[in-house]
Amino acid sequence: MDNTLRTAFYRIVKALMRILYRKGVALGDFTQLVKQAYVDVVEQELARSGERVTTSRIAAITGLTRKDVAQLREREAQETSQRYNRGVRVLTGWLHDTEFVDVTSGQPAILPFRGEQGSFERLVQRYSGDMSAFAMLDEMKRIQVARETPDGSVELLSQVYIPQGDEGEKAALLGMDVPLLITTIDHNLTTRDPLELRYQRKVSYDNLPQEALPEFRAFVRQDAQQLLLRFNDWLYRHDRDHTPGVQGTGQIQAGVGIFYFEQPAEPKEPEQ
Structure with missing residues (x-):
């Protein structure tokens, strides 16, 4: 794993660990979930690429034992x-x-x-x-x-x-x-x-006074909600469950998510 990917993955896991710590989840339970997810993904990707899906092949890719892989393949994730x-x-x-x-x-x-x-x-x-x-x-x-x-x-x-x-x-x-x-x-x-890139943007500043945040939160709630409602109206008109007359092939889920964030800013390096 290269350093860039390692750093990115560490930040994701660290954010999740705060939730697991608060909920009292033991590290062993988290490790078991990671193993389950890895086995599921490898199995799906092998099948999608037309390769033969076997316990031995999955074990070789994941680094798990054949016994672990066999047990994990028998389990099903619950929604x-x-x-x-x-x-x-x-x-x-x-x-x-x-x-x-x-x-x-x-x-x-x-x-x-x-x-x-x-x-x-x-x-x-x-x-x-x-x-x-x-x-x-x-x-x-x-x-x-x-x-x-x-x-x-x-x-x-x-x-x-x-x-x-x-x-x-x-x-x-x-x-x-x-x-x-x-x-x-x-x-x-x-x-x-480049035409297939999906929209992924954010805007943030890291030297805001605490007193400015309530106004910004209210601004985001109002404007973001109105934008989401416009997106919702469009999707509703094109979704076959709600508008049965819509024609076309395939069954795709698509949408837009907007979220607000705030956290203490990391200390800035002093200018030389």
Whole structure:
């Protein structure tokens, strides 16, 4: 491993270690996950390139023993993001499905809880799978996305679904969002066609006063949210799950992520 890659990988692992330390995860558990991920990736890459996939071949590439590889190949990773995805689907339907949008304002309508048409119950049935309307309402109330009005209707309070108190759901977001960023960077490292580069930019300064940050946070929340909603509208119109008339081949996931960061700046070297 060259020094540049080593430094980059160390920074990624160090950031993850803060989470693992706080959650009390032992180093052995982390090491086992790394082994599992490496075996899974090598197996997938060999299959994709048309090479023969064997335990011996994977062991030779990873440096693991054949016994370790055989055991790891029998395990399957488990997804823990189902509840989050259901909430996002319900919110997206409420924002875009004309049955649940106010025809005058174009905004998400206040929905009666029950009813054959235009009700919260109908919305949940259409977009959440087998989750009950009561359970979905409790969840959306818990994270302050929706509320019950005095007459028993349901009102949308936020156009973004972000878990606020559930550590499990926040950890699930870690497992969904961080890999997307790394995959984009990996693509940009390996592609040879400049036209195929994926958008990857950031802006930052490292000598800001602490007092300036609250205004900047509010600025980012407002403007970034409006930009994401515009992207969301475009994607909704081109996604076959939500717009069945869309024509084309393949099944691709695409999107844009925006995140805010702040941290103490590293000391600057004195000028000579």
